[in-house]
Amino acid sequence: MKDVRILVLSGSIRSGSFNTQLAGLVAKYAALADAQVTQVSLADYPMPIYDGDLEKADGVPEAARKLKAVFQRHHGVFIASPEYNTAVSPLLKNTLDWLSRLSDAGEPPAAAFKDRVFALGAATPGTLGGIRGLMGLRTILEIGLGALVIPEMATVPNASKAFDARGELTDERTATFLQAMVSRLIAEARLRG
Numbered sequence: 001m002k003d004v005r006i007l008v009l010s011g012s013i014r015s016g017s018f019n020t021q022l023a024g025l026v027a028k029y030a031a032l033a034d035a036q037v038t039q040v041s042l043a044d045y046p047m048p049i050y051d052g053d054l055e056k057a058d059g060v061p062e063a064a065r066k067l068k069a070v071f072q073r074h075h076g077v078f079i080a081s082p083e084y085n086t087a088v089s090p091l092l093k094n095t096l097d098w099l100s101r102l103s104d105a106g107e108p109p110a111a112a113f114k115d116r117v118f119a120l121g122a123a124t125p126g127t128l129g130g131i132r133g134l135m136g137l138r139t140i141l142e143i144g145l146g147a148l149v150i151p152e153m154a155t156v157p158n159a160s161k162a163f164d165a166r167g168e169l170t171d172e173r174t175a176t177f178l179q180a181m182v183s184r185l186i187a188e189a190r191l192r193g
Contacts, residue, residue: 004076004189004190005038005075005189006030006077006186007037007070007074007077008023008027008039008040008077009023009040009042009077009079011042011080011082011089011091013041013091017082018124018159018162019080019081019082019121019122021167022154024167026119026121029179029182030182030185030186033182035186038074040067042092042095045064047063047094047098050097050101060098060101061098064095064098064099065102067095067099068102068111071099071112071116072116074116076116076118076119076186076192077116077119078119079119080123081130081134083132083134084133088137093140096140100113110145110147114146114147115192116192117150117192118141118150119152119182120137120153121134122155123155123156124155124159126157127158130156134153134155138153148188150181152184154174154177154178154181156174156178
């Protein structure tokens with residue numbers, strides 16, 4: 001069986017972020033399924049707000065180049081996406097915009113999003129679990145960037161009560177679905193590895 005490498009990240013860098021908790025749980029589940037897991041924080045890849053004039057003058061930020069390389073070392077990527085006013089967080093959208101600008105010689109456009117599989121999840125204080133933001137993120141990844149995103153999207157509603165002291169989900173149904181989503185991500189990533 002081929003080793004599969006899974007990258008896990010959160011679209012939030014806020015202290016105590018529910019999405020960072022969700023990302024940590026996905027990293028744990030993937031490691032328990034014998035995947036090689038890397039969890040990164042977007043705080044370690046600071047980038048200015050995307051601006052075409054800035055890109056023309058200064059080029060793509062080095063942090064974007066480094067993060068692209070991290071993406072390309074992995075077969076699968078899980079993104080935990082906070083929902084801001086029914087949409088993707090500005091931090092995550094800006095990161096995706098900068099990454100989409102990087103295609104070295106011989107690579108397809110948006111090379112960071114090709115030849116790997118993506119899974120999405122969200123944890124929100126509201127009752128809808130971030131599904132509206134995930135639909136927007138799916139559109140960006142699939143239609144805008146040509147990425148392959150598995151159908152399952154993990155949503156964690158009422159996130160302030162959703163995690164126990166160990167960081168596990170308190171709702172058994174949500175936990176079972178999340179584990180199934182991680183298994184599907186790993187299986188699909190293994191096919192492309």
